[in-house]
Amino acid sequence: MFNTKKLLLSSAILFASASVYAATPEQVAQLGNQLTPIGAEKAGNAAGTIPAWTGGLESGSDRYSNPFASEKPIFTITAANADQYKDNLTPGQMAMLQKYADSYSIPVYPTHRTAALPADVYAAAKQNASSAELTDGGNGLSGFETAIPFPIPENGLEVIWNHMTRYRGGALERTFVQVPVQANGNFTAVKINEKMSWPSALEGGSDAKKDDNILFYFVQRVKAPSRLTGNVLLVHETMNQIAQPRQAWTYNAGQRRVRRAPQIAYDAPGTASDGQRTTDNLDLFNGAPDRYEWNLVGKQELYIPYNSFKLADRGLKYEDILQPGHMNPELTRYELHRVWKVEATLKDGERHIYAKRTFYIDEDSWQIAVVDHYDGRGELWRVGESHQFQYRDVNVPWLTAEALYDLQSGRYLVGSLTNEEGNGFDFSQRFKHKDFTPQAIRRMGK
Template identity: 85%
Template sequence: MYNTKKLLLSTALLLSSGSLIAATTAEQAAELGASLTPIGAEKAGNAAGTIPAWNGGLAGSSDRYNNPFADEQPLFTITAANAEQYKDKLTPGQLAMLNKYPTFSIPVYPTHRTAAMPQEVYDAAKANATTAQLTDGGNGLQGFNTAIPFPVPNDGLEVIWNHMTRYRGGALERTFVQVPVQANGSFTPVKINEKMSWPTHLKGGTNPEKDANILFYFVQQVKAPARLTGNVLLVHETMNQVTQPRQAWTYNAGQRRVRRAPQIAYDAPGTASDGQRTTDNLDLFNGAPDRYNWNLVGKQELYIPYNSFKLADRGLKYEDILKPGHLNPELTRYELHRVWKVEATLKEGERHIYAKRTFYIDEDSWQIAVVDHYDGRGELWRVGEAHQFQYRDANVPWLTAEALYDLQSGRYLVGSLTNEEGDGFDFTQRFKHKDFTPQAIRRLGK
């Protein structure tokens, strides 16, 4: 088995000219595809046999919603009554959810390491291992291609950059709902259409002038309810948001104007979220990392949402899924997986509504699986969970739902649900540069 302790000890970093250069060696990079998976997870299972070895993941099916584990039953279910027995494999936020809601439970199923990506992603990750560098104190990247710059990470910032740059299909269009759920369980779904493209997947290829420092392009359009329709957000997501802040524009249907939107960042309220998430809560974390100190605690085994085929079932209605306080636990699935644990603490002199965030990142996909958020008093406030799902037709491990629970108000927010939206995610779409311009969102707004 790959020596994780040795990896965490080999964190020598060179600081020079404002750059932070990772000390990944050729010897470490050579383990990719050997003792490590092509993107850096430990290939072997655990000693107890409760986590199996990775054998290539789950790929190649055109029927993404067919549940290959439909006949499996939970090994056991964690409730408030027996949580103490399993607390070493739960986060403080998960324990708090069990304590707050008698109806919340964590059904634990057999572990399947299903994450799989295209070969070109694996090749890029291996090349990145010895070329990618953090720059400007960790706020930017260079020497990076395609996805996953640091498959053999040396610190917390490298782990979080792996999450932000992980493979999500290269280009896609998705229609989903984001649902603020009130404490009594009432809700009104907000239907959203999004288009995303990384520069390498644009029609005509990359443009060195336009795409310099661009991680991806993004357009978000609210389609329902009627009171929110016509509002459109455009983002040019930059790799270094300190030297070149995220470029954002909004089209306001009421004003019929496109405006620059520099406030679309950090803890600004998220789109149509009823104040239940920050801008950087989307995807459990996104955007500039410069307001926090990032500490890599290490790796641990954790019960995390995984292989959420049941939750993605096309026969479900949103009323089946959304219950007072939390998602319906009869539809969720948790498995034991290894995760990277990263603690982000607010820098002195910086401002954010979250003074501390603890991230637990799935080793097989670099998807943040669980995150605990603490307020300025040091009290646990919000708990985020990503219900992961392998899009087998596109070899993309991503989400079928992301939930953000507010322990203080009893409300929660769910995004990425597509059960009533057809296929939801379309990874075959290809866009042009002109689709991601202020003129384009003005047309969409009309």
Template identity: 60%
Template sequence: MNKNKTIAGVSLVLALGAPQAIAAVSAEEAARLGQDLTLMGAERSGNADGTIPEWTNKPLASTDVDALLQEKPLFTITAENVEQYKDRLSAGQLVMFNTYPDSYKMNVYPTHRTAVYPKAIYEKGVANATTAKLVEGGNGISDFNGITPFPIPQNGLEVVWNHITRYRGGMLEREVVQLPVARNGAFNPISVYETFLMPYQVEGYELKKDDDNIIFYYTQKIQSPPRLTGNVLLVHETLDQVRQPRQAWKYNAGQRRVRRAPQVAYDSPGSATDGQRTTDQLDMFNGAPDRYEWKLVGKQELYIPYNSFKLASGEHSYKDITRPGHLNPELTRYELHRVWKVEATLKEGARHVYAKRVFYIDEDSWQIAVADLYDGRGQLWRVQEGHQMQYLAPSVPWLAAETNHDLQSGRFLVSGLSNERSESGYNFDFVAKRNTFTPSAIRRAGKR
């Protein structure tokens, strides 16, 4: 099936029943891409005081990584001096200093805008600028080619869709661990094997009829501890989840049965996380945006986790990485970057454990870097951070780890780690087969 015809079909289906779509930007506005804006829509220039440099589109090399690892912090933010820096910290980050005054700190390093995508991905984003539109009340997108629909966003929902649809390599397998860390710092690692297939991100991939309205296919198999070994999750992630809800199945190794899992969405507990995050917190935010009102607050400069190569280093064990309440601050790296700030407020009559979420999204990658999460009483409950890192091949900005800190219980979850493996846990050369993302395939994969 021709890829362009298939995408056009998706656009037509999504447009039906949506008499008014939010317009794309004009050709004159789109002409800024590659000029004062990068091809991904970020401001090309640095900031006024030079603490954020100009974006240069220079791919990162292994020698550059070595140089980053040798750098020393410019300064350190602690509970004692945090007031000096509060304008460049989120509300959740500020509370972390108050909650752990004796142990929590941020080492701030020189800023390097290392987030770079392949040329073909930039071209897709530029093409979307004058065509992509929100439809179905913002729950779908028409006339876009599957990647970063809104390089010049007009509202908060468009910014979030850029995060949801950003390039992540097209096909990937990874073997990583999740660490649900208790208040005293103790944890039992949970090892998971995950595969991804993002059909519209794979150049030359022959789309099938069933790929219509699909963002990605995903499997997660638990490899340890023994009590969870063999449990498998399968997800077909849909673009418009109101028209066609996310499809999910679970294989339970103990029962040896595959069951539909419609609850794997929104605020249901995340798989194998000890209840420390919701399903839609994976990758900082995923899934349908329909339960929230989205407000684009604007842009600001924020200290965010970036170039987290030390955190990902095989020189450090999981015990080295964790401390009671938070990661080992000697292994984290913060830099000053421009971010989009988006507020999500729960709609009247909608249900979710988070009544409000505030997202800070990196302008160069569209990756959510920080999220502050509020409960139904309006109290700050959890703080998420995505510790970003540039993968050198195939040039993918993604995460070395993501954390979710529970300010009320003192526990936190860190996921995506592969430090104790002999090789990287991420394999972007993986060739995914469509027939492995079926209920019968996960039944076979789940046998102990």
């Protein structure tokens, strides 16, 4: 029987020590047995509304074909019936239903546990369970390889590190749009090209000296509209950002210069977002966790965006998806899944525009599914969602859209949309160290 002590932890538990002991051999033995290889409960729930995990969606080359196209919603949550389902909704989701009572809804479909990863990632996660530890007050890692350092987490910081280190294909190039949508529904899509690589996926493999403390390399270039083109961002994402802060550079097309950019962190405005997200909002959370206290509340069953094949349909135009206030609910899909609930509260003396953030992390992929953001007055401000998508051609559970809804202004931001961008995500790319240097972004800039 799985140790329920690890599932439902008191909300009073806060992480304070500099390191945590790795899982015991008995706990590690649960991986692949009572637990999935990356730490989710294999069994379904007692009600039968969440099925058992049986290996995830079968691999296949046809990435965008919808295996659930014939399914219809079991029911739809609206402002009128939201109270009936509030135990399985976040405060932010409830607020969205009330704010947009005439247009917003949550269509709930049968649950399918489709998350699947490569065998070598499963093996790495099992090894990490025995060896990985938090260091420097939880701001760094040791004894960690590949992905998912804490498949059997003990605290909120371990859960958030699982999100930040989760498997995303090793290396990829993607072209997508990020769209700031005004309250009246008007928008101008910003086309972005990104290249990412984890050190082990670089040509020739990792270099112990160059890659020391590096989590991944990242280059971002805006391709449209023309008023934003020519600027390039380079990031060397460090694992311990206290010992070695994130290294970032920008190429400014107007000045034709590369400059260090230490401000690309925390609550600095995100690239081309019209002020609608912070830097650490990208991927729903990224970067150094040191400004918050992280509290693991426990597990919860929640209606979250999942298996979003309908939203990823290549026949859709962005104007079909983006409506005033929110994305078109006829194209979204929600399912009941178990999530880890983590509360992040701003530390005394620290500064951030979000005083509190509540994260709901999918147990099967370690991807943040929903996050509620609160301002300094304690009022709900922004609601973030990742619309999960299984890239079954490469066994990568990721997303096809991430949304950030501003409850106060009525505006919202959607990123990672690729409907009009061909294949969108290319996981076949392999890069060299020289592709992630200041000299490289100078050559890329126009």
